Amino acid sequence: MDYNASVPLRLCAQNALIETLHQVGNASSVHYAGRKLRSLIDGARHSILQRVGAKRLIFTSGGTEANALALSGFGPVPLLVSAIEHDSVLKSAPNAHHIPVTSEGKIDLEILDKILSSFDKPGLLSLMFVNNETGVIQPLQEATRLAHLKGWKVHTDASQALGHIPLSFETLGVDVMTLSSHKCGGPSGVGALLLKEDVHLKPLIPGGGQEYGMRSGTLSAPLILGFAAALAEALYEEPTAVERLSSFQQKIEEALSEAIVYGKKDARVAHVLCLGMRSISAELQLMAFDLKGIAVSSGAACSSGKMKNSHVLAAMGVSPEESACAIRVSMGWKTREDEVDTFIQAWKNIYAQPMVKEAS
Amino acid sequence: MVTRPIYLDYQSTTPCDPRVLEIMLPYFTEEFGNPHSRSHAYGWQAEEAVETARAQVAKIIHADPREVIFTSGATESNNLALKGVAQFYKAQKDHIVTCVTEHKCVLDSCRHLEQAGFKITYLPVQPNGIIDLNRLKDALTDRTVLVSIMAVNNEIGVIQPLAEIGKICREKGIFFHTDAAQAVGKIPLDVEMMNIDLLSISGHKLYGPKGIGALYVRRKPRVRLTALITGGGQERGMRSGTLSTPLCVGIGAACAMAQAEMGEEHARLCALRDRFYNTILSELEEVYLNGDFEQRIPGNLNISFAHVEGEGLMMGVKELAVSSGSACTSASLEPSYVLRALGVEEEMAHTSLRIGFGRFTTEAEVDMAAEKIIREVHRLREMSPLWEMSRAGINLKSIQWAAH
Numbered sequence: 001m002d003y004n005a006s007v008p009l010r011l012c013a014q015n016a017l018i019e020t021l022h023q024v025g026n027a028s029s030v031h032y033a034g035r036k037l038r039s040l041i042d043g044a045r046h047s048i049l050q051r052v053g054a055k056r057l058i059f060t061s062g063g064t065e066a067n068a069l070a071l072s073g074f075g076p077v078p079l080l081v082s083a084i085e086h087d088s089v090l091k092s093a094p095n096a097h098h099i100p101v102t103s104e105g106k107i108d109l110e111i112l113d114k115i116l117s118s119f120d121k122p123g124l125l126s127l128m129f130v131n132n133e134t135g136v137i138q139p140l141q142e143a144t145r146l147a148h149l150k151g152w153k154v155h156t157d158a159s160q161a162l163g164h165i166p167l168s169f170e171t172l173g174v175d176v177m178t179l180s181s182h183k184c185g186g187p188s189g190v191g192a193l194l195l196k197e198d199v200h201l202k203p204l205i206p207g208g209g210q211e212y213g214m215r216s217g218t219l220s221a222p223l224i225l226g227f228a229a230a231l232a233e234a235l236y237e238e239p240t241a242v243e244r245l246s247s248f249q250q251k252i253e254e255a256l257s258e259a260i261v262y263g264k265k266d267a268r269v270a271h272v273l274c275l276g277m278r279s280i281s282a283e284l285q286l287m288a289f290d291l292k293g294i295a296v297s298s299g300a301a302c303s304s305g306k307m308k309n310s311h312v313l314a315a316m317g318v319s320p321e322e323s324a325c326a327i328r329v330s331m332g333w334k335t336r337e338d339e340v341d342t343f344i345q346a347w348k349n350i351y352a353q354p355m356v357k358e359a360s
Numbered sequence: 361m362v363t364r365p366i367y368l369d370y371q372s373t374t375p376c377d378p379r380v381l382e383i384m385l386p387y388f389t390e391e392f393g394n395p396h397s398r399s400h401a402y403g404w405q406a407e408e409a410v411e412t413a414r415a416q417v418a419k420i421i422h423a424d425p426r427e428v429i430f431t432s433g434a435t436e437s438n439n440l441a442l443k444g445v446a447q448f449y450k451a452q453k454d455h456i457v458t459c460v461t462e463h464k465c466v467l468d469s470c471r472h473l474e475q476a477g478f479k480i481t482y483l484p485v486q487p488n489g490i491i492d493l494n495r496l497k498d499a500l501t502d503r504t505v506l507v508s509i510m511a512v513n514n515e516i517g518v519i520q521p522l523a524e525i526g527k528i529c530r531e532k533g534i535f536f537h538t539d540a541a542q543a544v545g546k547i548p549l550d551v552e553m554m555n556i557d558l559l560s561i562s563g564h565k566l567y568g569p570k571g572i573g574a575l576y577v578r579r580k581p582r583v584r585l586t587a588l589i590t591g592g593g594q595e596r597g598m599r600s601g602t603l604s605t606p607l608c609v610g611i612g613a614a615c616a617m618a619q620a621e622m623g624e625e626h627a628r629l630c631a632l633r634d635r636f637y638n639t640i641l642s643e644l645e646e647v648y649l650n651g652d653f654e655q656r657i658p659g660n661l662n663i664s665f666a667h668v669e670g671e672g673l674m675m676g677v678k679e680l681a682v683s684s685g686s687a688c689t690s691a692s693l694e695p696s697y698v699l700r701a702l703g704v705e706e707e708m709a710h711t712s713l714r715i716g717f718g719r720f721t722t723e724a725e726v727d728m729a730a731e732k733i734i735r736e737v738h739r740l741r742e743m744s745p746l747w748e749m750s751r752a753g754i755n756l757k758s759i760q761w762a763a764h
Contacts, residue, residue: 009388009389014388014389017388018381018385018388021376021381021569022376022381024367024373024375025367025369025372025373025681026369026372026373026564028372029369029372029373029681029683030674030683031365031369031674031680031681031682031683032364032365032678032681033365033367033369033681034372034681060432061431061432061433061436061571061601062432062601062602063601063602064589064591064592064600064601064602065432065589065601067591068588068589068590068591068600086591087591087592087593087600088589088590088591088592088600088601089591091590091591091593091600092589092590092591182602182604187388187604187606188602188603188604188605188607189432189571189572189603189604189607190571204439204588204589205435205436205439205465205588206439206465206468206469206471206472207435207438207439207463207464207465207466207468207469208435208464208465209464209468216435216464216465216468217432217433217434217435217436217465218373218433218435218562218564218570219570220564220569220570220571220572221570222569222570222571223570223571223604223607
């Protein structure tokens with residue numbers, strides 16, 4: 001139940017990846033081996049572009065690098081990011097102005113508009129499509145429209161949105177968008193940054209000049225083909241997956257009436273739940289769940305080793321004491337109903353166990 | 361019977377070793393988990409596999425595992441080493457020394473640093489492709505923060521005197537970075553003995569997977585970096601992003617294999633290389649080796665065939681996957697900047713082929729490749745008026761060509 005950290009590799013991605021791993025060559029070479037690989041990569045590129053409604057993309061080593069490139073690529077312009085962005089956005093923009101969120105974990109468009117007006121020159125707005133901890137969907141299309149009216153460029157980290165909510169680069173209107181392979185069931189180690197054709201970014205990694213000069217380094221065809229296959233399947237299965245996971249989400253929420261569900265009142269994706277268990281620390285919960293063979297997390301995986309309080313919940317106005325008792329449950333293409341039932345039962349048991357309560 | 365082209369482009373990339381593949385595959389299929397998820401067993405297994413791999417990478421360069429960070433490849437490692445060190449120490453020092461024959465990604469990183477106000481010295485190389493240590497010494501100042509000299513050149517395979525460079529740098533308290541993408545697994549490397557402070561490694565140049573590399577960052581005396589990719593704070597804060605467990609396992613296994621087999625493989629490649637080169641020399645005149653023969657990895661030959669157009673020759677030997685320069689820039693028809701830096705004239709630089717031998721090259725392939733190249737060079741020369749003139753003893757340089 002920790003799909004937002006990493007999703008098991010889809011079989012189709014595994015097959016594409018393994019098949020391509022047996023191919024020899026460097027996609028930048030002119031001889032047969034290179035040309036073959038380049039045509040495979042081009043095929044994967046077009047497949048992704050077509051499915052997400054974009055015209056251009058550059059492959060990166062993952063969502064984190066794509067975010068870092070997007071945030072630095074426009075040069076020294078004013079940066080505006082939501083307070084609930086993933087760490088890879090927040091750390092890439094240490095001097096950025098933060099947009100607050102409501103107690104339900106969503107940005108307020110009126111406040112955004114005011115903040116945009118307070119700058120004397122336009123810059124870059126980075127707003128995630130779906131929050132990785134609460135699953136709350138941000139009003140991206142509207143925010144983009146507001147930002148564009150004032151001459152701003154817009155980046156979105158759509159890592160957690162892909163396959164969980166209809167997504168079209170063109171319709172959303174953003175200028176750059178981050179996609180992650182392993183969050184949609186592809187291999188980790190690869191991601192992409194979608195770009196409008198008029199966007200040119202200053203490279204983070206210059207060198208051989210691959211990827212329109214915006215990102216150098218030998219492309220890994222197996223990872224890219226695995227990514228494309230996973231993305232295709234994730235989008236194909238999206239309607240049924242959303243229906244199935246929504247029913248799981250609903251089931252958990254109904255069964256656990258004592259739990260606090262963060263962001264409950266706003267539109268959320270179906271696969272994430274941020275659950276608070278009163279007065280039982282997340283650390284204790286995690287240990288108890290792990291003993292029962294259930295994997296959950298107390299926040300983003302990247303920071304879960306540190307067990308620090310969630311900046312997302314803090315931005316929603318949740319007190320540190322309360323936020324220390326929140327866990328993240330995330331589901332995916334392999335999650336079964338009996339696993340959900342096991343989780344519900346485990347949650348109830350942990351909550352009911354007086355020993356655990358005392359220990360905390 | 362050879363049914364598909366013979367692969368002789370091992371400096372561009374190496375095929376992933378089937379044994380490496382076999383070790384990696386379970387991590388793609390079974391043992392999933394984000395190695396950074398500390399709170400559950402899936403994450404722990406992944407973390408353990410990644411740490412084993414880190415130790416394997418460290419071992420091949422005689423480093424401590426805590427000094428190895430994983431990246432997306434050598435291009436990123438080189439970028440991180442150069443920009444990371446430059447940015448971190450910029451308040452005290454602002455000068456970097458590198459060399460004109462470095463890989464494009466090192467040169468490009470330097471160019472970006474120049475734009476940001478740093479001073480860069482590009483050392484020339486001697487006609488054999490190796491830097492002059494005296495010139496290096498002369499270039500160092502009290503503002504120099506870093507010397508970046510590649511271990512093995514990607515086009516001409518020459519080995520730079522790493523231990524000597526390391527010694528000079530250490531004495532002056534200057535960090536020494538080496539791009540060892542072409543060297544790891546091919547020549548013995550020892551970061552302690554060679555006084556190397558930062559070292560870049562590529563997975564796919566040593567029979568591992570593409571999409572992963574590593575950077576060695578010395579702990580004592582400590583080298584500090586400003587991260588290029590920030591976020592979750594993985595890799596001791598020097599490189600954020602979810603690590604790919606299978607890719608880490610792959611590069612680890614590739615290092616372990618390369619280390620175990622290095623001695624034997626070196627001898628085998630030397631024999632293959634000599635067999636090929638001697639055949640070429642015995643059948644063709646006016647063939648010139650670019651770069652030093654002795655200070656060179658056995659898996660590389662870079663040969664100019666006078667009066668033969670390199671691209672034409674490549675077209676003529678379609679059954680061979682060879683290149684006329686580095687892969688990144690091989691689609692361009694410009695003569696190689698590496699060969700130009702050796703003082704090879706433009707006409708001659710245009711006639712060169714890079715031939716790379718590696719783990720899966722067989723004697724039969726080498727023989728067939730030599731035969732095809734010899735036949736094609738003869739054919740092209742027979743059609744060439746320049747060759748005829750040169751045979752007739754005319755010095756082509758003395759001719760005043762009429763403008764058209």
